[in-house]
Amino acid sequence: MTQPTHEKVRRAIAQAQTVVVKVGSSSLTMPSGHLDPAKLDALVSALACARVQGARIVLVSSGAIAAGFGPLGFEQRPSDIATQQACASVGQGLLMARYEVSFSRFGIRVGQILITAEDTIRVTQYHNAQRTLDRLLDLGVVPIVNENDALANNEIRFGDNDRLSALVANIVRADALVLLTDVDALYTAPPSHPDSKKIVFVPDVERALDEVKVADSTSGVGTGGMITKLEAAHMAAVSGIPTVLTCASNAGPALMGDPVGTAFAPVKRRGSSRRLWIKFASHPRGVLVADAGAAKAIRAGQASLLSAGVVEVRGEFSAGDPVWVDDESGKHIAKGLSGYDSEEIPRMLGRNTVQLRRFFGDDYAHPLVHRDNLVLL
Numbered sequence: 001m002t003q004p005t006h007e008k009v010r011r012a013i014a015q016a017q018t019v020v021v022k023v024g025s026s027s028l029t030m031p032s033g034h035l036d037p038a039k040l041d042a043l044v045s046a047l048a049c050a051r052v053q054g055a056r057i058v059l060v061s062s063g064a065i066a067a068g069f070g071p072l073g074f075e076q077r078p079s080d081i082a083t084q085q086a087c088a089s090v091g092q093g094l095l096m097a098r099y100e101v102s103f104s105r106f107g108i109r110v111g112q113i114l115i116t117a118e119d120t121i122r123v124t125q126y127h128n129a130q131r132t133l134d135r136l137l138d139l140g141v142v143p144i145v146n147e148n149d150a151l152a153n154n155e156i157r158f159g160d161n162d163r164l165s166a167l168v169a170n171i172v173r174a175d176a177l178v179l180l181t182d183v184d185a186l187y188t189a190p191p192s193h194p195d196s197k198k199i200v201f202v203p204d205v206e207r208a209l210d211e212v213k214v215a216d217s218t219s220g221v222g223t224g225g226m227i228t229k230l231e232a233a234h235m236a237a238v239s240g241i242p243t244v245l246t247c248a249s250n251a252g253p254a255l256m257g258d259p260v261g262t263a264f265a266p267v268k269r270r271g272s273s274r275r276l277w278i279k280f281a282s283h284p285r286g287v288l289v290a291d292a293g294a295a296k297a298i299r300a301g302q303a304s305l306l307s308a309g310v311v312e313v314r315g316e317f318s319a320g321d322p323v324w325v326d327d328e329s330g331k332h333i334a335k336g337l338s339g340y341d342s343e344e345i346p347r348m349l350g351r352n353t354v355q356l357r358r359f360f361g362d363d364y365a366h367p368l369v370h371r372d373n374l375v376l377l
């Protein structure tokens with residue numbers, strides 16, 4: 001795929017049939033922990049305009065925690081998980097009620113989808129989410145997606161909605177991803193730095209990840225900061241989806257392909273959501289150390305990690321959990337989903353498939369990490 005120009009990327013965004021728009025907490029709420037109805041209405045007006053012109057819009061909206069902590073009497077965003085989850089439970093209802101009213105000004109229906117990281121990777125849940133989202137879009141509904149904060153397991157929770165929005169874009173096979181936040185564009189360094197400069201086009205997001213200085217969120221209500229937005233743009237880019245990042249008040253022009261904010265070019269064709277999640281969002285719970293031969297085969301691509309080529313297992317994990325694959329010098333070479341619980345693995349190490357089948361039975365004759373679940377770093 002040849003690298004598209006800035007104009008071509010903007011044109012692709014303007015012509016996008018299916019668009020995922022992600023809006024951050026700071027663009028919908030006040031620092032006091034309440035919804036800001038004027039901001040929400042302005043965003044909805046821009047989205048409704050695109051919808052009325054025929055675009056299929058999926059809105060990934062943060063703001064549940066930020067809209068819930070004020071009504072529950074907290075002065076600032078709570079930091080403990082249980083209170084955040086309680087705030088999300090209250091705030092999510094308030095958020096949807098307001099979206100419902102606001103979209104109804106344009107005769108547009110909305111539907112709520114609360115999703116977990118698991119739903120984006122496990123095949124049946126993934127297809128379930130895909131089927132519901134596709135059907136909602138066919139019916140002209142604007143699905144409003146958020147992470148299922150009230151119940152999400154902290155171990156694999158996204159926490160921010162940036163990377164979740166890139167996975168949703170992959171699920172609905174979106175033509176464009178629009179990330180709306182409280183800053184008008186990506187800058188070479190946090191905008192508070194006196195010599196930071198605006199970046200209008202990123203042809204190669206992998207280079208930008210190395211070159212741009214980023215900081216965590218400072219808004220008091222958001223979580224990810226710029227790093228998770230760059231990761232989302234990266235995930236979209238490797239899924240073949242262009243991204244524009246700008247402030248929420250630029251939503252209308254961004255959707256029309258105007259040169260606002262920062263546009264990111266796609267770099268490759270589509271990949272699977274599971275592999276995107278493994279590479280960008282999973283938190284490994286252990287390590288499998290590959291010998292030189294296995295490390296070489298994995299680096300060459302397309303190989304599964306077999307017990308015969310593993311010399312050590314570290315950490316406690318269950319089958320299906322993410323793990324690092326390291327070489328013997330301790331360098332991470334890949335991330336993958338383990339095929340076995342960590343306690344089962346030591347007796348399998350160094351044995352080939354024939355020995356595993358003979359000693360332990362057919363259940364032990366599979367790769368430690370199948371190549372479909374293995375992603376090179």
Ligand SMILES: Nc1ncnc2c1ncn2[C@@H]1O[C@H](COP(=O)(O)OP(=O)(O)O)[C@@H](O)[C@H]1O
Pocket residue numbers: 023024025026027180181182183185186187188189190191212213214215216217218219221222223224225226
């Ligand atoms: N290089 C950078 N360019 C632009 N903004 C940056 C950069 N580094 C850090 N930021 C900060 O990231 C913030 C946006 O992240 P966040 O508060 O998580 O937003 P949201 O709630 O919309 O997800 C901006 O307010 C900005 O100060």
Ligand SMILES: N[C@@H](CCC(=O)OP(=O)(O)O)C(=O)O
Pocket residue numbers: 023024025026061062063064065066088146147149159160161162217221222223224225
């Ligand atoms: N799912 C959470 C999102 C947390 C959050 O702050 O995300 P963001 O504002 O996008 O950085 C919520 O709705 O509160």
